[in-house]
Amino acid sequence: MTHPEYTAASSDSDVRRPLAPDTSRLDDRSARAWTEAMAVRPLGYGRYAVESQSGATYLVSLPRSDCTCPDHEIRGERCKHLRRVAIEVTEGRVPPPGKVRGDCDICTRESFVPESGPAVCGDCWLERGDVATDRETGDTVVVYRLTDETASKRYIDSADCTVADYPKNDGYPTDDPVVEVVYPFSGDAEADLDERPRYAFPYSRLAVRDQMLIE
Ligand SMILES: [Zn+2]
Numbered sequence: 001m002t003h004p005e006y007t008a009a010s011s012d013s014d015v016r017r018p019l020a021p022d023t024s025r026l027d028d029r030s031a032r033a034w035t036e037a038m039a040v041r042p043l044g045y046g047r048y049a050v051e052s053q054s055g056a057t058y059l060v061s062l063p064r065s066d067c068t069c070p071d072h073e074i075r076g077e078r079c080k081h082l083r084r085v086a087i088e089v090t091e092g093r094v095p096p097p098g099k100v101r102g103d104c105d106i107c108t109r110e111s112f113v114p115e116s117g118p119a120v121c122g123d124c125w126l127e128r129g130d131v132a133t134d135r136e137t138g139d140t141v142v143v144y145r146l147t148d149e150t151a152s153k154r155y156i157d158s159a160d161c162t163v164a165d166y167p168k169n170d171g172y173p174t175d176d177p178v179v180e181v182v183y184p185f186s187g188d189a190e191a192d193l194d195e196r197p198r199y200a201f202p203y204s205r206l207a208v209r210d211q212m213l214i215e
């Protein structure tokens with residue numbers, strides 16, 4: 001005999017659950033950090049203005065673990081403002097230190113991009129050592145660095161033209177960030193990336209492969 005309450009499996013989406021953690025298990029400062037009405041405004045360089053529920057605005061520095069409120073300045077506590085900024089960073093509501101909200105130069109999605117340097121999101125970012133294929137020649141190249149210069153601004157002295165005007169680059173966006181690459185299979189096989197001649201490419205000319213060169 002079947003028990004009626006076992007006949008239908010309840011789906012997960014039917015279960016009511018709070019979005020905030022169970023604040024009864026948290027200490028008072030953490031609970032307040034989650035539940036109080038606060039507005040967090042990023043100021044750059046890891047600093048955030050936090051307008052508290054009381055209406056006062058305090059300045060938090062995440063890199064220095066610092067807040068201008070009395071709870072932190074006088075009592076030396078890790079106050080609710082510091083905790084709230086940490087929560088909002090973890091939840092992706094405000095940018096982490098070193099990043100600002102902006103449109104990615106490559107995929108154009110709004111994201112958190114570096115405060116200084118190329119405005120490129122985490123998905124489109126190129127790391128030193130990333131392996132890519134030159135779409136024009138099929139050559140394998142290795143990323144040396146992603147720059148914040150565009151193809152129409154970067155000048156190639158030896159060719160007496162910009163990266164955008166260089167032969168074979170005319171089909172790629174002139175505002176592409178320039179990527180400096182090296183050829184891993186030419187010259188001295190033992191030479192590391194720093195010792196190899198570097199070449200400037202428009203970002204879109206490179207098809208990045210899902211692998212890295214281990215130096
Ligand atoms: Zn504080």
Ligand SMILES: [Zn+2]
Pocket residue numbers: 104105106107108109120121122123124125
């Ligand atoms: Zn992107």
